[in-house]
Amino acid sequence: MIKTWLVAAAVIAVTIGGAQAQMSSSTTTSTQTTNPLPAPSTATTVDTTNQRTTDAYGNVIDRSRTTTTGTVVSPLGDATTTKKTVDTITTH
Numbered sequence: 134m135i136k137t138w139l140v141a142a143a144v145i146a147v148t149i150g151g152a153q154a155q156m157s158s159s160t161t162t163s164t165q166t167t168n169p170l171p172a173p174s175t176a177t178t179v180d181t182t183n184q185r186t187t188d189a190y191g192n193v194i195d196r197s198r199t200t201t202t203g204t205v206v207s208p209l210g211d212a213t214t215t216k217k218t219v220d221t222i223t224t225h
Contacts, residue, residue: 177203193225 184196200218207213 177201195221195223195225197221197223 178201180200180202182198186194186196188194198218198220200216202214202216204212204214
């Protein structure tokens with residue numbers, strides 16, 4: 134009889150322990166907020182130079198130089214400057 138009571142007590146203890154394990158819960162809440170980044174700003178400068186000359190043989194030579202300089206500012210504040218030069222020479 135004592136053995137039956139011990140087994141019954143053990144079964145009740147295991148059942149209560151299992152119920153307690155099932156009753157415990159955990160809740161995690163995560164919130165993420167994003168702010169829109171500003172559009173990158175650009176600044177562009179175009180400089181054009183034209184020159185017309187005549188060589189010793191009477192040929193007319195047109196020279197044109199176009200320089201484009203641009204600055205781009207990233208959303209993080211980093212500035213990048215680019216420069217492009219195009220030389221065009223035409224002989225008439």
